[in-house]
Amino acid sequence: MLEKVQADRQAKLDAIRAMGIDPYGWRYDNVEPIPSILKRHEDFAAGKDANAEEPMPTPARTAGRIVLLRDMGKMIFAHLRDAEGQMQIALRKNALSEANWGLAKLLDLGDVIGVQGPVQATRTGEVTIWAEEITILCKGLLPMPEKFHGLSDIETRTRQRYLDLMTNPDSAARFRKRVRIIEHIRRKLNERNYLEVETPVLQSIYGGAAARPFTTHHNTLHCDLFLRISPELYLKRLLVGGMERVYEFSRNFRNEGIDASHNPEFTLLELYEAYADYNVMMEIAEDVISTAAAPYAEQVGPEADRMEADAARLDAACQSADKAVAAGKVDAEAARHANERRQAEAAELRKTAAVYRQAAELVAKGRVALPYGDTVIDYTTPWRRAKYADLLEAHAGVKIDDVPAVRQKARQLGIAEHKMADAVVINEVFEATAEPTLTQPTFVCDYPAELCPLTRRDPNDPNTALRFELFIAQMEIANAYTELNDPAIQKNTLTQQLHGEGDETMRVMDEDFVTALMHGMPPAGGMGVGIDRVIMLLTNTASIRDVILFPLLKPEVVSGSE
RNA sequence: GGAGGAGUAGCUCAAUAGGUAGAGCAACGCCCUUUUAAGGCGUAGGUUCUGGGUUCGAGUCCCAGCUCCUUCACCA
Numbered sequence: 284m285l286e287k288v289q290a291d292r293q294a295k296l297d298a299i300r301a302m303g304i305d306p307y308g309w310r311y312d313n314v315e316p317i318p319s320i321l322k323r324h325e326d327f328a329a330g331k332d333a334n335a336e337e338p339m340p341t342p343a344r345t346a347g348r349i350v351l352l353r354d355m356g357k358m359i360f361a362h363l364r365d366a367e368g369q370m371q372i373a374l375r376k377n378a379l380s381e382a383n384w385g386l387a388k389l390l391d392l393g394d395v396i397g398v399q400g401p402v403q404a405t406r407t408g409e410v411t412i413w414a415e416e417i418t419i420l421c422k423g424l425l426p427m428p429e430k431f432h433g434l435s436d437i438e439t440r441t442r443q444r445y446l447d448l449m450t451n452p453d454s455a456a457r458f459r460k461r462v463r464i465i466e467h468i469r470r471k472l473n474e475r476n477y478l479e480v481e482t483p484v485l486q487s488i489y490g491g492a493a494a495r496p497f498t499t500h501h502n503t504l505h506c507d508l509f510l511r512i513s514p515e516l517y518l519k520r521l522l523v524g525g526m527e528r529v530y531e532f533s534r535n536f537r538n539e540g541i542d543a544s545h546n547p548e549f550t551l552l553e554l555y556e557a558y559a560d561y562n563v564m565m566e567i568a569e570d571v572i573s574t575a576a577a578p579y580a581e582q583v584g585p586e587a588d589r590m591e592a593d594a595a596r597l598d599a600a601c602q603s604a605d606k607a608v609a610a611g612k613v614d615a616e617a618a619r620h621a622n623e624r625r626q627a628e629a630a631e632l633r634k635t636a637a638v639y640r641q642a643a644e645l646v647a648k649g650r651v652a653l654p655y656g657d658t659v660i661d662y663t664t665p666w667r668r669a670k671y672a673d674l675l676e677a678h679a680g681v682k683i684d685d686v687p688a689v690r691q692k693a694r695q696l697g698i699a700e701h702k703m704a705d706a707v708v709i710n711e712v713f714e715a716t717a718e719p720t721l722t723q724p725t726f727v728c729d730y731p732a733e734l735c736p737l738t739r740r741d742p743n744d745p746n747t748a749l750r751f752e753l754f755i756a757q758m759e760i761a762n763a764y765t766e767l768n769d770p771a772i773q774k775n776t777l778t779q780q781l782h783g784e785g786d787e788t789m790r791v792m793d794e795d796f797v798t799a800l801m802h803g804m805p806p807a808g809g810m811g812v813g814i815d816r817v818i819m820l821l822t823n824t825a826s827i828r829d830v831i832l833f834p835l836l837k838p839e840v841v842s843g844s845e
Numbered sequence: 846g847g848a849g850g851a852g853u854a855g856c857u858c859a860a861u862a863g864g865u866a867g868a869g870c871a872a873c874g875c876c877c878u879u880u881u882a883a884g885g886c887g888u889a890g891g892u893u894c895u896g897g898g899u900u901c902g903a904g905u906c907c908c909a910g911c912u913c914c915u916u917c918a919c920c921a
Contacts, residue, residue, distance in 0.1 A: 284890045285855050288872055351882075358878035375878060392871070405879050429856035429870050431882045436856085438913045450856090493921055513921090540919050617868060620859060710921095734921080752921080762921060811921090826914095837912070 288426050295389045296422045302382060308420035311397045314346045317368035324402050324410045343412050345370075346397040346420060348449060349390060351430055359387055360411075363398065367459070369452075371411040372398050383417055392430065393423035393449075442839070444832055454829075460579075461818045461830055465532065467575045468552065468814075475567070477528040477554060482517035484510055484534065488793045490777075491515030491737070494537040497547075510536035515737065515809070516796045518555050519766065522807055523799045530554035532814065543826045544758055546834050550814040555766070559808035561749050564763035565668070565726050568753055568810065572724075572760075573651055573662040576821055580651045580662075584643035590636035597629040654823050655756050658722055666724040666753075671713065674727060679716040683709060683731070684746075692716075706733035721754035736776035736790060738764040739806075755820055763810035770800035 299306040320343045327341060350369065351362035359374040374387040378400070390396065397418040404410050428434035433450040440447035440454070448455045469479065487506065489496045491513030499508050514533040521529045536548050556563060601622045608618045638654040645652035651662040672683040681688040686705050693700040693708050696715050700708045709731055721727070728751040732740050735748035749765035767773050774797045777790050818830040828834040 284872085287890070288855065291872065353880055353883050354877095355880065355883075356877040358880085360880050360883080362881090371881080373879075377878080405881090407879070407881075409879090409881070411879085426855045426871055429882095431870070432857045434856070436852090436913090438852095439856095441913090491921095495920090537920080542917095542920090543915085545920065614868080616861090617859075621869090624858085759921075839912075 285425075289424055292391060292422065292424045295391065296424070299386065299389055299419060299422065302385060304382075304386065304419060306419055306422040308395070308397075308418065311346055311418060311420055313344055314397070315343060317345055317347065317363065317365045317370045320345060320402060320412070321368065321370055321410055324404075328404070341402050342400070343402045344397070344399040345412070346395065348395050349392055350427070350450075352390065352392050354388075359390070361390070363396070363412075364449075364452075366455075371405075371409050372400075372414055373405075373411050374414050374417065378413060378415055379417065386419060387417060390419075391423060393425070393427040394419065395421040395423075438836070441828060441834060441836055457822045457824065457830065458832060460822050464575050464818060464821055465814065468571050468812075469532075471571045471574065472528075472530050472554060472567075475528065477530050477556075478526055480518070480521060480526065480529050480531055482511075482514045482521075482531060482533070484536075486511050488791055488795075489513075490791050490793050490796070492535075492537075493790070495539055497536050497538045512537050513551070513811070514553050515811070516793055518553055519804060519807075519809070520796065520799045522555055522557055522766075523802055523804045527557035527805070528555070541835065543828075544816060544819075546815065546827050546831055548835065549827070549831070552812040552814050553809070554812075555807050555809040557805040557807045560765040560806070561728075561751055561763045561808050561810075564761075564808045564810040565666075565751060565753075568726075568761050568763070568812065569664045569666050569724075571812075572817060573664050575817070576653055576662040577651050579821055580642070580646045580653055583639050583646055583653060587636045587639035587643055590632045590639065594629040594632040594636065597625045597632070601625050653821065655820055656823070656825060658756065660756060660820065661723055666726060668726045668728055668751075671727050671729050671731075672747075674717040674720075675709070675713050677717070678720055679712050681712070704733065706731040710734055718754065719757055721757055724753065724755045726751045726753055733779075735764065736779070737767055737773070739767045739769075740772075758816050758820075759813065760816050760820070761810055761812045763808065766804070766807045766809045768800060768804040768806055770797050773797055773800055 296306045323341060323343075345363065345365065347363035347365035347369075349361050350364045351360075353360040357376040361372050361374065362369055363372050374384075376384050379387060397420055398412050398414045398416070400413045400415040402410060402412055428446055428450045434440055434446050440451070448458070473479070485499070485501075485508045487508055489509040489512050491511075492515070494512045496509040496512050499510065500506070501508055511533070512535055514531050514535070518529050518531060531553055533551050533553050534548055535551050537545075538547065539545065541547060554564075554567070556567075604618045604622055604625075608615045634657075635654075638657055638659060642652040642654045642659045645659065645661060652659050653662065654660075675681065675683050679689075679692050681692045683689070686708075689705075689709050689712055690700050693712050696712065698708065698711045698715070700711070703711070717727075729741065729747045730738070730750045730752075732738070732746050732748040735750050738748035738750045741747040741749055751761075751763050752759055753761035753763075767776070774792075777792050777797070779790070815827050815830050818824070819827060822830060824830050
């Protein structure tokens with residue numbers, strides 16, 4: 284079947300070649316983005332250009348992929364989709380050259396073409412390019428996924444992301460948002476005089492985090508190397524060198540489990556600022572994320588409207604299907620099945636719309652609110668700052684320095700505490716009791732010092748480290764320290780290993796890093812921000828795999844490759 | 846690694862009790878110059894994820910495996 288479609292398309296491709304046309308096209312200049320054409324026409328039609336010289340209809344030239352095709356014999360309507368929009372084009376036998384019309388009749392869904400012609404609305408009001416000339420830019424040999432439902436199979440959408448992007452505008456829009464959010468963060472940091480730097484992915488000593496690394500090998504150097512689990516120790520070396528404000532959008536690799544919020548390779552923004560501390564990092568985190576969220580908060584209300592309208596449309600489709608069944612035009616069983624699906628989809632839409640509506644109400648009051656799953660996150664600054672010890676006491680009912688009580692609580696929670704160091708037990712209890720409550724943006728401040736080998740201690744309390752983690756929607760979003768710059772203490776904490784931290788996440792001594800500190804690192808604040816998770820939050824996406832273009836999947840087994 | 850779910854035409858999905866595997870879209874042929882998921886008539890299209898087993902007969906039941914999803918474990 285697929286072979287037949289492919290053969291049909293190949294035959295058309297050959298026919299195009301026989302006409303002396305290259306079916307794979309060439310450079311095509313002066314292309315106007317489709318949203319721009321639509322906007323131009325809208326402005327013109329609204330009379331904003333009424334005194335302009337431009338004659339109606341206005342000319343346009345654009346290019347895109349054919350995503351809808353209605354061949355009516357001597358006239359063909361098609362929809363062209365480009366990177367950010369979609370519009371109708373009309374191809375008419377009378378309006379095109381003979382060769383162009385011959386080409387038009389050989390077009391298929393999925394082909395990429397260029398079009399030129401006047402823009403004018405149809406009788407029913409759809410803005411359309413009435414083509415005077417078309418150019419084939421690329422012939423597709425394989426069929427596109429279905430035009431209405433698009434591609435929904437999650438595995439195919441991920442493995443063949445190009446199909447997801449070309450058929451699901453929502454998915455394409457999400458990845459564009461990702462790019463814009465990262466641009467926004469970069470701009471914000473540059474405005475603060477930060478330098479974007481690049482540090483090694485291939486490292487002979489891995490550090491800066493507790494995680495299992497991927498290992499690889501360099502052939503001519505005859506040595507094993509690790510893919511970085513964190514850029515931290517390199518960025519701090521730059522502080523020593525006098526680069527006072529540095530950041531890196533750092534792809535890190537951790538050889539650990541995969542789930543909805545963990546991908547083996549992920550993007551961590553790490554930044555370090557000399558003469559700052561973790562309080563400065565809090566301000567930066569708040570500022571950068573809340574201002575990134577702000578433009579999307581404005582769209583929440585309209586999106587709720589759109590979802591409710593879609594749900595109403597599905598209801599209407601159900602009713603017309605019922606009528607068709609009553610009139611005996613449609614198979615009742617098939618209609619019932621289709622209606623069940625429509626109703627389920629409508630119910631889902633309304634549920635989601637209700638959350639958007641709730642967020643929109645907050646936005647109307649001047650707050651920066653976005654939906655995430657079935658809750659609303661309020662990003663309005665300042666964000667809550669809470670002490671680790673206070674949260675532990677509030678949610679676990681134990682004081683942080685009452686170790687026997689903490690251990691008893693751990694046993695109640697089913698944590699095998701007897702082999703764990705005190706600090707590890709405390710953290711287990713914290714994760715089980717306090718973390719699930721952290722839905723709204725919260726800086727959890729001042730961690731047990733033993734857990735934080737790279738963090739400076741509170742001068743008034745050596746058991747407390749000046750560290751915060753930022754939680755939003757129960758996810759750990761950022762992790763920041765007032766950085767430790769005393770080489771003697773640093774060397775000491777790197778050699779300690781806590782019981783219960785896991786054998787394979789050994790702290791590794793990096794002698795050169797300690798040497799760097801001995802040359803003097805200014806006091807500094809540093810932070811890591813889980814960029815993929817920030818994107819998840821701001822795009823209301825439940826799985827990290829949907830915000831990474833090509834997340835890791837197990838390779839498909841090719842038959843006969845053994 | 847544990848538990849649960851899914852895998853049917855290129856795509857989106859059906860198949861009631863174990864009894865000839867269907868529909869829409871896409872494709873192919875014909876008609877149609879303002880259509881909107883265009884429409885009409887017709888044609889073709891299947892290793893039901895893979896491999897075993899039970900049975901007169903398996904998409905359906907059993908066993909093993911593969912991939913994906915959810916969840917738990919793991920996870921700075």
